[in-house]
Structure formats: C-alpha cells, structure tokens
Amino acid sequence: MSERERAIIAAVSKQLFIGGAWRRAQRSFAVEDPSTGNTLCEVADASPEEGASAVDAAVRAQAHWATVAPRERGEILRRAFELLMARQEDLAWLMTLEMGKPLAESRGEIAYAAEFFRWFSEEAVRIDGGYAVAPNGRARVLVMRQPVGPALLITPWNFPMAMGARKIGPAVAAGCTMVVKPAPQTPLSMLALAGILQEAGLPDGVLNVVPTTRAGEMVEPMLHGGRVRKLSFTGSTAVGRRLLAQCADEVLRTSMELGGNAPFIVFDDADLDAAVEGAMLAKMRNIGEACTAANRVYVHARIASAFVERFAARMGALKLGRGIEPGVEVGPLIDARAREKVASLVADARERGARLLVGGGPVEGPGYFYRPTVLLDVSPHARMRHEEIFGPVAPVSTFETEDEVIASANDTEYGLVAYVYTRDLARAMRVCERLDVGMVGLNQGIVSSPASPFGGVKHSGLGREGGRVGIDEFLETKYVAIAAP
Known part of the structure; x- marks a missing residue:
C-alpha cells in the first residue's frame, strides 16, 4: 500500500x-x-x-x-x-x-x-x-x-x-x-x-x-x-x-x-453509433455491478451484425486493472463470490448454445477481475436471462418485431429500467408505454439523476x-x- x-x-x-x-x-x-x-x-x-x-x-x-x-x-x-x-x-x-x-x-x-x-x-x-x-x-x-x-x-x-x-x-x-x-x-x-x-x-x-x-x-x-x-x-x-x-x-x-434485469432494445432505425455508446454506458457503468445495468441486449436482426461487431470490439478493448492506476476502465468485481457467480452464468449460457464473441473468463493473478464479455444467441432458458448478472457480461439476442421484443423484455419478475434506441417518435412513445418498468432510457444509456424519481415496479x-x-x-x-x- x-x-x-x-x-x-x-x-x-x-x-x-x-x-x-x-x-x-x-x-x-x-x-x-x-x-x-x-x-x-x-x-x-x-x-x-x-x-x-x-x-x-x-x-x-x-x-x-x-x-x-x-x-x-x-x-x-x-x-x-x-x-x-x-x-x-x-x-x-x-x-x-x-x-x-x-x-x-x-x-x-x-x-x-x-x-x-x-x-x-x-x-x-x-x-x-x-x-x-x-x-x-x-x-x-x-x-x-x-x-x-x-x-x-x-x-x-x-x-x-x-x-x-x-x-x-x-x-x-x-x-x-x-x-x-x-x-x-x-x-x-x-x-x-x-x-x-x-x-x-x-x-x-x-x-x-x-x-x-x-x-x-x-x-x-x-x-x-x-x-x-x-x-x-x-x-x-x-x-x-x-x-x-x-x-x-x-x-x-x-x-x-x-x-433489476434491464432490457436494452435497439431497433433497426436507431443511430448505430449512439446505440453502441449507450450500450457501453448501460452495461459497463460500475463494472456492470449495478441494478440498472443492461442485462439483456436485444438488437433487430437487420442491424445485428453491425451492432455486435462494434460492440464486441469496444468491450474487448477496455483496459482492466487496479482502479487507482491511470487509464484503467474496468476494475475488479467486489469479491470472489461475485466473480464465481458471473463465471457460472457464462458457463451456463455457453452450455445452452451461446456463442462467445469476446472475453469469457477471469483474469489470473490477485484480485477478482473478470474479462468484459459479449455472448451472442443466448437461450431464453439461460440463467443470465432471468438473474442479475452484476458483472461485465453482455448477452445479445436478435428480434424481428416490436411485439416480440416487448414480450421478451417484459418476461421477467423485475421492472426497474429499460433502454430503447429508435429514431421513430411514434414507436418510441408506444414502446415506453408498453414496457413494465419504472424508468426508461430513451436513446441514452444512463437514467440516474438526483432531480428525477428513481425506482421500479414488480419485484x-x-x-x-x-x-x-x-x-x-x-x-x-x-x-x-x-x-x-
């Protein structure tokens, strides 16, 4: 010290x-x-x-x-x-x-x-x-x-x-x-x-x-x-x-x-650069150890390849290390138990068919570090679709229709926050009204503000x-x- x-x-x-x-x-x-x-x-x-x-x-x-x-x-x-x-x-x-x-x-x-x-x-x-x-x-x-x-x-x-x-x-x-x-x-x-x-x-x-x-x-x-x-x-x-x-x-x-079990929804008309930046904020704020963290990323099939390529590249480029060191962007998880849970969620998703795009494991050495991870095609039955991840892991799935993605987003006992990216004003209002959450980040990846009411519904x-x-x-x-x- x-x-x-x-x-x-x-x-x-x-x-x-x-x-x-x-x-x-x-x-x-x-x-x-x-x-x-x-x-x-x-x-x-x-x-x-x-x-x-x-x-x-x-x-x-x-x-x-x-x-x-x-x-x-x-x-x-x-x-x-x-x-x-x-x-x-x-x-x-x-x-x-x-x-x-x-x-x-x-x-x-x-x-x-x-x-x-x-x-x-x-x-x-x-x-x-x-x-x-x-x-x-x-x-x-x-x-x-x-x-x-x-x-x-x-x-x-x-x-x-x-x-x-x-x-x-x-x-x-x-x-x-x-x-x-x-x-x-x-x-x-x-x-x-x-x-x-x-x-x-x-x-x-x-x-x-x-x-x-x-x-x-x-x-x-x-x-x-x-x-x-x-x-x-x-x-x-x-x-x-x-x-x-x-x-x-x-x-x-x-x-x-x-x-929380926040969905992050990217429609095919979204500003892709803004959506990737928002996903980084919503997922990686506080090393992913936040109830507001994007836990389920849904991207329209038409733009999924482009989004995932950019998102995985950003996640893979993050610098891990002790938080007091210059340039560090990702610190450790809080303790060994937290890291073990994240590892078990990733292992479960991969056993159920998820594809690993980047990361996927702990870092050797002292401390409780886990590599920023992106998974694609995560099964609806995977544990991480239903449990809080509380770590730097982003499961990505694709969707075709508005009704389909809203049904998936609402299929959880939680209802804290959701994130929506679209440039269609009518769709934005429709989706915000239909999501069973207490807060929505519309075209932005952070919702917390002392001047705004913070809280959720359901569990x-x-x-x-x-x-x-x-x-x-x-x-x-x-x-x-x-x-x-």
Missing part, C-alpha cells in the same frame, strides 16, 4: 458513529481491497446491542430535530454538498480502494452523491400542505406534512456513497433522524460521509452509522418495538422480501430499491428516490378538520 493510500485510509474513523460520538466496538472486521485481495483496515463490527443504542440515539434526537427550521436543515445539506466536492479526490480514492471501480467513476459518484444533498437542501423549504373550504362549506380542510420519524437506512456496496446520500438527503430535509447500516464490503465511504455531515453541523443523534457483519441479528430487532417508523433499503430482491415480512408486524413505511421495489417525490417517502400527511368560522 502506498503512502497516499495509507493516509486516505487513516483519515477515516473506523468506529461506530452513535449519538454524535465515535465509539469502539468489541469486535471488528476486515475491509478488503478487491483489486488485490489484501486487507485495507479493520472496522468496528456493531452488535445487536450497539444497533439498539443507535436507535435510542435517533429516537432521543427526533422530537427536537423535527422542530428545526427547514432552512436550517437545508443549509446543513448545502454545506455537506460543498465539503463533498472540496474533498472529491480523496473520497474517490477511498471508494476505489474499498470497492474497486476506476477513479473516474468514483469521482463521478462523489459528484452524484453531492448533488443529492444540493437537491434536497432546496426541497427542505418546499415541503407543502394545503388549505381548502370543505365542499359543504361547513368546515375547513387543513393538510400538513410532518416527518415520518426515526428511519433505518440500509445501503449497498456497489454505490457506497451515492446510495447513502440518496437516502440521507431527503431524511435530513424532511426532519427525520436515522440509523444507517452500510454494506460490510464498503463501510469506509459511509463513515467518511458521517464525518462530513457532522462537520457540516448535523446535530448529534440525527445520523447514526453502524457497520456490521451480523446484519440479520442487528436489523430485525430494530424493526420491532415501534421506535423505528421507516425502512429504506437498497439491495437484492431476496433480502428485500425478508425485510418486508419483518416490517409487516409494525406496519412500517418502506421504500425498496431492489433487483424491483416500492417507492421512489430522488426528484420532487423523493422527500415524500419521509413525510406523513396529516389532515385537520376545522369548524367553519
């Missing part, structure tokens, strides 16, 4: 953040550099009791925090935005070290995370209500918006800072306190973010961060007892289902951003994050009936 890497790791607290104080824990766990397999550092491993202490702190802080002026809450978020951007480079290095993505992508994620704080700093002062005369004229209707209350926020490893900011931003703006449980693979970015929010003036107890390797033991008790009133989770559909079941007894408000989740509606997930609506004067 270089001196710079050591300094960046050393600058982040490795302790629990509870009630505005950094606390030691009885146990710790190792955070690994996925590009080398070496340990970066040890981080405090919260116990169920320490998780309960974090909830205690959030509950104690809730009543006062709810009364803090919206402008003041917004100014805290604005200062946090400025601090994130001022420290973008060091934070990007930190993220690359623990998660593996190239530095250019980590820099982009820091800016993306910061934008959530800027967006919700402005939304804090726009929480509205209403006043009306009842239809019968004998009463007045007053509608007010109030914070839901203490929230439990569970964030994933693939976007370790942006997913935290996407939840923390609206919670702070709405007046909710919170406990954050980051993924054990990437806790350092969230701990760094906690330090920045503290520096920005967030009062003690409003934000509490408890990394743990014992998520099941710690989280389930938090969801019982009525003290936590909101759960926001980003992760797999399987875990989301379990958490929803646990929330049922207390009838908790829930937001779920779960799995891809509940609720929306970001945009004008993002703060609604942390607000309750109260109606007051007033006797007519």
